[in-house]
Amino acid sequence: MNILFLIPCYLLSFVNQDCFQVQPVMTELTGTLSINTMNNNRLLTGMLDGSSNNMIVWSNGEIVTRVTTFNDSFGVLINNNGVAAGLGSHGISQDDQLILANEFGDFDVVATITGSAGWSSLTAMNEKGSVVGNYSAGSGSSEWQAFLWAGEAGLQFIEPTSEMTYAYDIDAQNRVAGQVLIDGSYHAMLWENGNLTDLATLLNLKGHSTARYFNEAGQVLISEFANSTTTFYWYEPSNNTLIEIYEFPFGSYTIRALASKDGRVAFTWSSATVGPQLAKWTEAEGFELATLPKDIATISAIAISPDGTVACNALMLPFYASIAMAWSEENFPESLHSQIPDSPFTSSVVALNENSQLLVKGDARYWILTETCIADLDNSGVRDVADILTLLGVWGQTNQDWCDADIDGNGIVDVSDLLILIGNWGPCE
Numbered sequence: 001m002n003i004l005f006l007i008p009c010y011l012l013s014f015v016n017q018d019c020f021q022v023q024p025v026m027t028e029l030t031g032t033l034s035i036n037t038m039n040n041n042r043l044l045t046g047m048l049d050g051s052s053n054n055m056i057v058w059s060n061g062e063i064v065t066r067v068t069t070f071n072d073s074f075g076v077l078i079n080n081n082g083v084a085a086g087l088g089s090h091g092i093s094q095d096d097q098l099i100l101a102n103e104f105g106d107f108d109v110v111a112t113i114t115g116s117a118g119w120s121s122l123t124a125m126n127e128k129g130s131v132v133g134n135y136s137a138g139s140g141s142s143e144w145q146a147f148l149w150a151g152e153a154g155l156q157f158i159e160p161t162s163e164m165t166y167a168y169d170i171d172a173q174n175r176v177a178g179q180v181l182i183d184g185s186y187h188a189m190l191w192e193n194g195n196l197t198d199l200a201t202l203l204n205l206k207g208h209s210t211a212r213y214f215n216e217a218g219q220v221l222i223s224e225f226a227n228s229t230t231t232f233y234w235y236e237p238s239n240n241t242l243i244e245i246y247e248f249p250f251g252s253y254t255i256r257a258l259a260s261k262d263g264r265v266a267f268t269w270s271s272a273t274v275g276p277q278l279a280k281w282t283e284a285e286g287f288e289l290a291t292l293p294k295d296i297a298t299i300s301a302i303a304i305s306p307d308g309t310v311a312c313n314a315l316m317l318p319f320y321a322s323i324a325m326a327w328s329e330e331n332f333p334e335s336l337h338s339q340i341p342d343s344p345f346t347s348s349v350v351a352l353n354e355n356s357q358l359l360v361k362g363d364a365r366y367w368i369l370t371e372t373c374i375a376d377l378d379n380s381g382v383r384d385v386a387d388i389l390t391l392l393g394v395w396g397q398t399n400q401d402w403c404d405a406d407i408d409g410n411g412i413v414d415v416s417d418l419l420i421l422i423g424n425w426g427p428c429e
Helices: 003-013 385-393 415-423
Strands: 020-025 032-038 044-049 053-059 062-066 072-078 084-089 097-101 107-112 120-125 131-136 144-149 155-157 165-170 176-182 185-192 195-198 208-214 220-226 229-236 241-248 252-259 265-271 275-282 286-289 296-304 310-316 321-327 347-352 358-362 365-371
Touching: 032 053, 032 072, 032 347, 032 358, 032 365, 044 084, 053 084, 053 097, 072 097, 072 120, 084 120, 131 165, 144 176, 165 185, 176 195, 185 220, 208 252, 220 252, 229 252, 241 265, 241 275, 252 296, 265 296, 265 310, 275 296, 275 310, 296 347, 310 347, 321 358, 385 415
Parallel strands: 053 072, 120 165, 144 165, 165 208, 185 208, 321 347
Antiparallel strands: 020 365, 032 044, 044 053, 044 072, 053 062, 072 084, 084 097, 097 107, 120 131, 131 144, 144 155, 165 176, 176 185, 176 208, 185 195, 208 220, 220 229, 229 241, 252 265, 265 275, 275 286, 296 310, 310 321, 347 358, 358 365
């Protein structure tokens, strides 16, 4: 039989599962790592839990910066310029202090969040290093005070005379998106240079509303809850118009929305009639609903990348074990669990960067997953002679998997794997 006929037959019958390069997140220091986020350059921030909790920045296999001046500190955010933001405290009921650190071993305490008394949180950071966050009056309190720290301007409290303000996001111009409580109703707001814009009044929004995210075009993702339904919009400030994304019907609950910088939006929610749901929206494709396996009890979106990949965590029946998942080109999310070394009992996605690299946790350990290209056995970015030589070097072996030389996953490296490699010859897309 002609080999040119065989190649397309194998390609048509071969169903490729996503494969990932896996980098462990480890340290030689004594203590337990707890990681919160990752930037586009695979820099991480979080804390090292030892005799005290220390904020850390992690890079390429080891902790490169460690904050040791507090009884308790932890990293929360990191931008793509390698600046991490965290919080530190000297003790219970002491005001939190804002820490900035980098990957070169440097850190600085830039502000004391007066009045926070240990109840601060950081929600967003831009590439300038400006940070927004909030603090509450105590555990379980709904009385929030939003704040912004911005370089030479220092720490600013956002509308401190209001009943409540909450900040969700900050853009490149230091505009803040969030909500303000006015006469018992939550109003979506924008705040810039000390001036608050009440978007609920400006746009005639009903019920409760919130401004949640900026995209790189300067639009603002807004949610509106009125008449027992929740509707999401992109708001265009240049002409005060709203682009409706989706209206969730009555009975939808635990609605979670996340946006990418290019304007994609991921949603997870539940309802008594249809159970857990996962969807994404783009201006080009509209609202797309995923098909979920019946053994998913709940699902929660973690992030969406510019290529449309949605990272999420699901609780799976019958034991309600947490499983890390990703939804990209198929109409259903795929489990990442088998990609994580050491056969963990549970797994979860911690972060997804704009390059679609995933920071995942398997039981108590962290791993960075980078999707690889089918049949690129040496990870050079191209399928070429070097890959054929790699494959021939393990010919007949049965200890390879589909992310290595056993490309079709039939249990042995043989001619079918060679044909798939040849059929995918050339640069990875």
